[in-house]
Amino acid sequence: MSKLYVIAPFFVDEKDAVLMEFLLTLIEKQTGENWKFDQISTADIAIIDVDGVEGKAMYNKMIQQTDGPVPVMLTENVSAEAEFKLFTPIRSADFIAVVKAVLAKHDDLGVKEGIEESQVSETQEFDTERAVKASHLIDELSSPVNITFKRPEIKRLYNYLLENNNVATPAVKITYREFELFVDYATQQFYCDHKVMLLSTLCKADINNVVIQSLPVKGLQKVKNNIIGRPLCELIWNSVLLGGSGELIEKFNAESLFHLKRWPNPKLMKEFPKFIRQKYMALTAFMVKGSSTIADISRQTNVQLDTVVDFVNACFSVGYLDMQPEKAQIVKKSVPARKERNSLFGKIRSKFGLREEVR
Amino acid sequence: MSEFKFIFTGTPGAGKTTAIGAISDQPPVVTDASTTDDLKETKDVTTVAMDFGEITLDEGVKVHLYGTPGQERFRFMWDIIVKGGLGLIILLDHSRANPIEDLDIYLDNFSGFIEETGAVIGITRMDVESLNELDLEDYYTHLEGRGLALPVIPTDVRDRDEVLMLLDSLMAMLEYN
Amino acid sequence: MSTKIKFSDSAKTFIEDKINDMFDMCGDIYGAVISSVDGHLVLDVVKRELPVKKISAMTSSLMALGETVSKESDQGNCQYVSVINENGRVMVLRVGDSLTLTTLSTQDSNLGMVLSASTKATADIAEALQQN
Numbered sequence: 001m002s003k004l005y006v007i008a009p010f011f012v013d014e015k016d017a018v019l020m021e022f023l024l025t026l027i028e029k030q031t032g033e034n035w036k037f038d039q040i041s042t043a044d045i046a047i048i049d050v051d052g053v054e055g056k057a058m059y060n061k062m063i064q065q066t067d068g069p070v071p072v073m074l075t076e077n078v079s080a081e082a083e084f085k086l087f088t089p090i091r092s093a094d095f096i097a098v099v100k101a102v103l104a105k106h107d108d109l110g111v112k113e114g115i116e117e118s119q120v121s122e123t124q125e126f127d128t129e130r131a132v133k134a135s136h137l138i139d140e141l142s143s144p145v146n147i148t149f150k151r152p153e154i155k156r157l158y159n160y161l162l163e164n165n166n167v168a169t170p171a172v173k174i175t176y177r178e179f180e181l182f183v184d185y186a187t188q189q190f191y192c193d194h195k196v197m198l199l200s201t202l203c204k205a206d207i208n209n210v211v212i213q214s215l216p217v218k219g220l221q222k223v224k225n226n227i228i229g230r231p232l233c234e235l236i237w238n239s240v241l242l243g244g245s246g247e248l249i250e251k252f253n254a255e256s257l258f259h260l261k262r263w264p265n266p267k268l269m270k271e272f273p274k275f276i277r278q279k280y281m282a283l284t285a286f287m288v289k290g291s292s293t294i295a296d297i298s299r300q301t302n303v304q305l306d307t308v309v310d311f312v313n314a315c316f317s318v319g320y321l322d323m324q325p326e327k328a329q330i331v332k333k334s335v336p337a338r339k340e341r342n343s344l345f346g347k348i349r350s351k352f353g354l355r356e357e358v359r
Numbered sequence: 360m361s362e363f364k365f366i367f368t369g370t371p372g373a374g375k376t377t378a379i380g381a382i383s384d385q386p387p388v389v390t391d392a393s394t395t396d397d398l399k400e401t402k403d404v405t406t407v408a409m410d411f412g413e414i415t416l417d418e419g420v421k422v423h424l425y426g427t428p429g430q431e432r433f434r435f436m437w438d439i440i441v442k443g444g445l446g447l448i449i450l451l452d453h454s455r456a457n458p459i460e461d462l463d464i465y466l467d468n469f470s471g472f473i474e475e476t477g478a479v480i481g482i483t484r485m486d487v488e489s490l491n492e493l494d495l496e497d498y499y500t501h502l503e504g505r506g507l508a509l510p511v512i513p514t515d516v517r518d519r520d521e522v523l524m525l526l527d528s529l530m531a532m533l534e535y536n
Numbered sequence: 537m538s539t540k541i542k543f544s545d546s547a548k549t550f551i552e553d554k555i556n557d558m559f560d561m562c563g564d565i566y567g568a569v570i571s572s573v574d575g576h577l578v579l580d581v582v583k584r585e586l587p588v589k590k591i592s593a594m595t596s597s598l599m600a601l602g603e604t605v606s607k608e609s610d611q612g613n614c615q616y617v618s619v620i621n622e623n624g625r626v627m628v629l630r631v632g633d634s635l636t637l638t639t640l641s642t643q644d645s646n647l648g649m650v651l652s653a654s655t656k657a658t659a660d661i662a663e664a665l666q667q668n
Contacts, residue, residue, distance in 0.1 A: 389604070390597070390604045398537070428597070430537075
């Protein structure tokens with residue numbers, strides 16, 4: 001009868017987690033035992049990144065416990081003392097060795113599963129060399145190029161605005177359900193009683209269901225007398241972000257490189273909730289530094305693909321994208337220095353309440 | 360890394376000392392002297408060496424906030440203070456005659472440091488009568504012309520949240536540097 | 537931008553005389569710079585080529601830092617700041633509320649003599665300015 005072992009990662013970097021999960025599949029094939037990677041408190045082995053405050057506290061607590069998962073320390077500090085430890089960046093051979101060491105010392109781990117012995121392949125020694133070679137496959141996993149993007153199926157407000165954004169276009173009144181707004185292309189202003197965030201329904205709607213009427217001069221003057229005008233780019237920007245749902249505009253594809261030539265005016269984002277602004281800030285900070293594909297941006301910033309697509313569309317719509325991004329360098333990261341710095345920044349943000357839980 | 364520090368620089372009267380005071384755990388240590396030139400019309404005292412503020416994080420980790428004098432004659436202090444810094448916050452007084460020219464002074468003088476680390480620009484005093492007709496877009500356009508993509512954020516340095524927005528933007532930049 | 541502190545010709549002459557007295561009292565002093573507390577050059581009497589404008593700015597920083605350190609150390613007011621170098625000494629003292637005197641002397645100078653001569657000069661100049 002085979003066993004099921006569970007490994008739980010705590011405070012582990014996403015890329016490290018992906019690597020370890022992949023290596024577990026190799027171990028599974030070699031041993032015939034089943035391995036599961038899951039963040040549950042009843043795991044057999046807990047891999048804890050102790051380079052952060054929370055991870056360190058959790059590790060210290062787990063070490064004191066007589067039951068519970070066997071803690072494995074994950075750290076970049078090569079002089080750290082622990083019975084079971086793994087250093088970052090993780091090497092395949094080291095991961096396999098530490099799992100082996102834990103099993104050798106704790107033979108009571110794992111849960112027996114109802115699988116007939118005859119169905120289990122002969123247990124073999126870990127083939128470390130083969131596993132290391134196979135782990136090079138992780139590079140492919142890290143750089144997927146065969147992403148298929150959703151494409152816009154209907155036209156929305158932002159499509160209409162971009163197509164008609166010309167100073168010669170006459171002013172219009174746009175109505176949808178209870179919402180009403182006025183666009184003056186000549187002066188690049190829009191007029192609306194509502195905060196843009198509240199126009200989400202209008203931004204998502206099929207433009208064929210939105211009423212667009214030309215606005216005579218007198219009517220426009222009356223609007224200007226009653227409502228304060230705002231820059232049209234603010235409406236365009238927000239209508240892309242509010243109306244988009246990860247649909248990449250036709251101009252771009254998975255191989256397209258994106259680089260921001262300027263930092264978006266923070267006024268454009270002021271109406272969004274903090275947790276969304278934080279994502280856009282991370283995307284901006286990454287994209288001004290160099291050129292990357294959408295997949296790479298998503299992976300490096302830890303922001304969902306759909307959000308990245310919407311952000312790229314928004315930047316394109318207001319002219320922030322560098323249309324010759326191949327001239328910018330690909331963003332490089334220095335893992336150890338960044339880790340220390342990012343840990344410090346995390347602490348600063350925590351002190352001042354600068355981060356909300358990301359939904 | 361032996362010391363964690365952020366540096367505030369910018370035009371005289373832009374609010375560097377105030378900005379540091381807004382987020383420092385204790386009132387900052389200042390090295391002011393009485394103003395004896397035209398600046399006297401707007402302020403009685405001016406920083407002649409440095410401002411020093413401090414933030415204490417968990418486990419007693421300290422982050423130091425240094426403010427430089429704004430005037431070019433104290434350029435030697437800029438070089439001293441900026442050594443080993445994590446990043447730069449440039450505060451510009453929008454009410455001055457030519458804030459774009461002012462911006463260039465700091466971008467030129469700190470160019471090496473900015474390239475190695477990063478910078479954000481806080482535009483202060485946008486609510487008072489100005490000697491120029493610029494708006495925020497003009498700063499962005501100018502930066503674009505210099506091949507720089509830095510955040511430019513209107514800031515009331517008396518408002519802690521607005522100063523923190525500058526710091527957060529700077530940290531966001533540094534995270535991908 | 538320059539300081540608004542301006543001296544009349546007679547005041548300038550008086551100050552220069554006091555500086556020359558200081559040079560006579562302590563022959564090792566070869567330069568004196570009077571600057572505003574915010575780093576502008578007001579007047580200088582130097583026997584060598586010196587970047588007096590830069591020195592004015594730097595010594596105002598030095599004086600301000602000295603005053604800050606003494607305050608933070610709870611040691612009262614800063615009386616002077618001295619910088620002892622391989623090839624000489626620089627001493628910075630307050631003159632009244634808005635000025636600073638910086639003296640430059642040789643490496644062999646007697647610190648006590650330099651301080652005594654400098655202090656006398658600052659006292660004389662401050663008294664005269666106050667009376668005017």
